Amino acid sequence: MSWVLNNERLEKMNFNLNNNRIVFLLLFISPLAGCKKIFEVPAEKEYISNKISYSSKLFEPVLGRTALMGTFSADNSTQPLTFSIANARYGDGRPMTDLFKPKEVWVWTGAYDGKEKSLEEINSKRRKEVHPLFEVRSSGQFILWSSATDDLVAARKADSTNLIQDRRFFDVKVSNSGGEVIIKDMELKFWRERPYEPSTDLNPFTGKVAPHPGDPRNPNKRDYIRPSRLSNIIGKNTRKALVTDDNTKDVVVYIRPFSGGNGHSLRFKFLNKDSVAMNPALFNETKWDLLVHGFNRKSTAEYVQYDVAYPIPLINISTPYANSGKANVNFVYSRIGFGGARETGTLGLDFSIYREGDWEIVFHFRNDNPKFEDE
Known part of the structure; x- marks a missing residue:
C-alpha cells in the first residue's frame, strides 16, 4: 500500500516538474521574440571593392x-x-x-x-x-x-x-x-573606317591611297595589297617565278566595291599586265565550290561570283573557309613543266570584308602574265 502511494506521489512530482520546465521555456523565448521585433537584424549587404x-x-x-x-x-x-x-x-x-x-x-x-x-x-x-x-x-x-x-x-x-x-x-x-x-x-580614340583587310593600300588617317613605304613623298608611287600566297607561278615572257615583296610587286590585289550586284555578292577577277580580264577557268585546279562560304555560284569568262553573307568571315571561328579571323582563298592551276613533270602554281589571299554590299577581289599581274601552257 505504501509502495502505491509513493508511486502516485512520484508521478505528481514529475508532472509538476515538466510543467515548470515548459513555463520556464516560454518565459525565456518570449523576451527574445520581442527583442527580434524591436532590434530587427538587417540583411547582409553585398560587397563592392573600391579597387575595381x-x-x-x-x-x-x-x-x-x-x-x-x-x-x-x-x-x-x-x-x-x-x-x-x-x-x-x-x-x-x-x-x-x-x-x-x-x-x-x-x-x-x-x-x-x-x-x-x-x-x-x-x-x-x-x-x-x-x-x-x-x-x-x-x-x-x-x-x-x-x-x-x-x-x-x-x-x-x-x-x-x-x-x-x-x-x-x-x-x-x-x-x-x-x-x-x-x-x-x-x-x-577611333581609327578611320577601313572596310577590308588587308588594307595596306589605304592611308589609315585619310582613307585615301597609301603612299609607297619606301618613297612616301613621291606622288607617283603607292602601296598595294599583296597576295598572302604566291608560289611557283612562272612568267610567260621572263620564264622566272613571279614575286611580290617590298621591292617587286609582280602581283597586287584590289578589294573594291562594284556596281550591278544584288547587295550581298562577292566577285573574284584576274587581270593581265594589260589590265584585261583573264578567264578564271585558267586556274584549273581551283576548288570553286569550296572557295568561300557562298552560294549560287556564277562563272563567266571574266569573273566568278557568289552570294554571301557579310561580314566575311561572319564570326571568328575556324571553318573550311576561314581561320584566325580571316577568310582564306586559294587559286590553283597545274601544267606540264620541263622534263614532263606536272607543276602546280598557287595564288592566295587571307582577307576580311566588314561592310555589307557588292565587293570584288581583283588579282592584277602587273609585269608579266602567268604561263598556263605546258612546256
Whole structure:
C-alpha cells in the first residue's frame, strides 16, 4: 500500500516538474521574440571593392567593325554587378552624344558553324536589333558595333594631333546593393573606317591611297595589297617565278566595291599586265565550290561570283573557309613543266570584308602574265 502511494506521489512530482520546465521555456523565448521585433537584424549587404578596375583605360578600335573591348577586374566584389556609361564628354567638357545613336545591327541568335547551305539558313540564326553605336555589357565589356561608321562618328585627325577638344572621355558607374564606384576618365580614340583587310593600300588617317613605304613623298608611287600566297607561278615572257615583296610587286590585289550586284555578292577577277580580264577557268585546279562560304555560284569568262553573307568571315571561328579571323582563298592551276613533270602554281589571299554590299577581289599581274601552257 505504501509502495502505491509513493508511486502516485512520484508521478505528481514529475508532472509538476515538466510543467515548470515548459513555463520556464516560454518565459525565456518570449523576451527574445520581442527583442527580434524591436532590434530587427538587417540583411547582409553585398560587397563592392573600391579597387575595381580595367586593365586599360584607353581603347583604339577601327570604325565600321564590331569590337569587344575591356578586361574588367571585380576585385572580389559581389556579383552580379551593374554597369552604365556616365558623363560621356569631349576633353573640353562638351557632351559626347554621337556614340549613342540607335542603329540596326546583326545579332546572333543561333550557333554559326560554317555548314549552312544557304543565305536563308545563315540569316535564320541571326536577327536585326537596334542598339546604340557604343554600349557596355553586363560583363563590363564595351562593344562598338559595326554600325559606327565614318559618316556617323569622327575619327582621329589626319595629322594625328591630339587636341584636348577632340579627345573622347567617359566614366563607368559600377554598382550592386552594397554601393557604387565610379571609374573615371576612360578614353576612346577611333581609327578611320577601313572596310577590308588587308588594307595596306589605304592611308589609315585619310582613307585615301597609301603612299609607297619606301618613297612616301613621291606622288607617283603607292602601296598595294599583296597576295598572302604566291608560289611557283612562272612568267610567260621572263620564264622566272613571279614575286611580290617590298621591292617587286609582280602581283597586287584590289578589294573594291562594284556596281550591278544584288547587295550581298562577292566577285573574284584576274587581270593581265594589260589590265584585261583573264578567264578564271585558267586556274584549273581551283576548288570553286569550296572557295568561300557562298552560294549560287556564277562563272563567266571574266569573273566568278557568289552570294554571301557579310561580314566575311561572319564570326571568328575556324571553318573550311576561314581561320584566325580571316577568310582564306586559294587559286590553283597545274601544267606540264620541263622534263614532263606536272607543276602546280598557287595564288592566295587571307582577307576580311566588314561592310555589307557588292565587293570584288581583283588579282592584277602587273609585269608579266602567268604561263598556263605546258612546256
